[in-house]
Amino acid sequence: MKNSMNEKTESYLDTADTEPFEFYESLRANGTVTWDESLSGWLASSYAACRAVLFQDDRLYRQARMDFMPQGETAQVMGGARHINVLQGEDHKRMHRWWLSQFAREPLSRIRQAIIIPTINEMIDRFQDQGNTELVASVTREVPFRTILRILGIPADSDDYVAGFRQALINVEAFNNFMVVGFDSAAAIAASNEVLSYLEPFIQDRMSGQGADFISKLWRDGPSILSNWTIDDVRVNCKIAISAGTETTGSAMSNVLYLLASNSEIANAAREGDEKLRERLVEEAFRLFGPVHFRERRAMCDVELDGVRIKEGDLVLPVIASAGRDPGRYNCPAEFSLEREAPRDHMSFAAGPRVCAGSALARAELLDLVNIAIERLPGLRLNPELPAPAYRGFGRRAYAPLHVLFDT
Numbered sequence: 001m002k003n004s005m006n007e008k009t010e011s012y013l014d015t016a017d018t019e020p021f022e023f024y025e026s027l028r029a030n031g032t033v034t035w036d037e038s039l040s041g042w043l044a045s046s047y048a049a050c051r052a053v054l055f056q057d058d059r060l061y062r063q064a065r066m067d068f069m070p071q072g073e074t075a076q077v078m079g080g081a082r083h084i085n086v087l088q089g090e091d092h093k094r095m096h097r098w099w100l101s102q103f104a105r106e107p108l109s110r111i112r113q114a115i116i117i118p119t120i121n122e123m124i125d126r127f128q129d130q131g132n133t134e135l136v137a138s139v140t141r142e143v144p145f146r147t148i149l150r151i152l153g154i155p156a157d158s159d160d161y162v163a164g165f166r167q168a169l170i171n172v173e174a175f176n177n178f179m180v181v182g183f184d185s186a187a188a189i190a191a192s193n194e195v196l197s198y199l200e201p202f203i204q205d206r207m208s209g210q211g212a213d214f215i216s217k218l219w220r221d222g223p224s225i226l227s228n229w230t231i232d233d234v235r236v237n238c239k240i241a242i243s244a245g246t247e248t249t250g251s252a253m254s255n256v257l258y259l260l261a262s263n264s265e266i267a268n269a270a271r272e273g274d275e276k277l278r279e280r281l282v283e284e285a286f287r288l289f290g291p292v293h294f295r296e297r298r299a300m301c302d303v304e305l306d307g308v309r310i311k312e313g314d315l316v317l318p319v320i321a322s323a324g325r326d327p328g329r330y331n332c333p334a335e336f337s338l339e340r341e342a343p344r345d346h347m348s349f350a351a352g353p354r355v356c357a358g359s360a361l362a363r364a365e366l367l368d369l370v371n372i373a374i375e376r377l378p379g380l381r382l383n384p385e386l387p388a389p390a391y392r393g394f395g396r397r398a399y400a401p402l403h404v405l406f407d408t
Contacts, residue, residue: 012038033049047324200235257404261404262389
């Protein structure tokens with residue numbers, strides 16, 4: 001049995017708002033499962049170790065995201081006691097399958113044509129004639145949020161309404177991103193209730209379940225998913241859609257646009273390539289700069305992970321962003337390549353039974369953004385006269401600001 005303790009190893013906490021990739025290299029060099037004293041938890045840094053944890057969800061490990069606030073307040077913050085991250089067993093499987101079905105090939109094709117592509121074009125219309133913009137504010141914060149609102153059947157045409165709704169969500173996300181290191185549950189509940197105040201009129205109005213929007217579908221399909229389906233279940237799933245489908249996707253958009261604007265070879269390849277090549281580009285962006293850097297798990301029993309003894313109740317963080325750059329899995333892992341044999345084998349969307357149910361939607365949004373940016377923003381490049389992008393964040397990371405120039 002090897003001991004992964006290393007007193008010289010820094011804490012993950014020290015990497016906030018920096019590029020953490022050198023730290024990930026040091027983790028893998030010191031052992032693929034490393035104790036982080038400041039976090040009081042284990043960091044799994046290799047592809048194999050992360051996969052071993054995530055594929056044993058609900059058997060050897062469980063979700064730990066909710067452990068950082070009193071149990072009675074979990075439902076208030078997350079939106080309901082039957083949040084998909086809390087559900088277990090068959091209930092989780094049924095809810096997870098329902099979400100996956102909403103983004104299967106045919107419904108996703110309709111969403112792309114009716115919502116995603118028009119929303120991207122709507123945002124670009126606002127600045128295309130200027131020859132410059134800051135893409136985080138003008139695109140990556142706007143597109144995912146308005147897309148999810150429209151999927152839910154909530155109008156997203158008023159800038160003031162969208163801005164207020166999005167700020168309420170940002171207030172909640174601020175707590176979610178830092179749950180591991182500190183949590184003010186009272187403030188989080190207040191922020192969560194503010195999000196619900198925007199959703200509630202539409203939830204009440206769609207109780208008949210007659211529409212094609214997601215809120216109507218939740219009312220219509222819910223009783224066949226979970227027993228004793230109530231309005232609280234509709235509420236929590238609307239919150240899931242808003243939370244899971246906006247800030248993380250926006251961060252991923254920022255990272256892929258950073259690659260296009262900062263690397264002319266990547267941009268030229270995208271411009272000259274077909275849709276299949278651009279799909280590879282999106283996957284490589286997820287592998288190199290996946291927005292979510294770790295997942296939170298708790299050991300359900302004593303378990304051995306890559307030769308390290310994990311005790312029941314220990315916190316385990318699969319650092320999936322480190323797994324994406326593991327030289328034991330990828331050749332030249334720090335390099336961007338469109339020639340990877342299996343471009344989708346990264347774990348940016350987690351893996352196993354709790355793989356992200358909205359991964360197909362996120363992939364579609366990034367692909368459509370790349371397609372449209374290549375066509376409508378020729379010569380996209382960073383503006384050398386304005387602040388350069390920096391890689392910021394903690395659990396979720398993205399490049400910002402993205403001051404760019406392009407040819408009109």
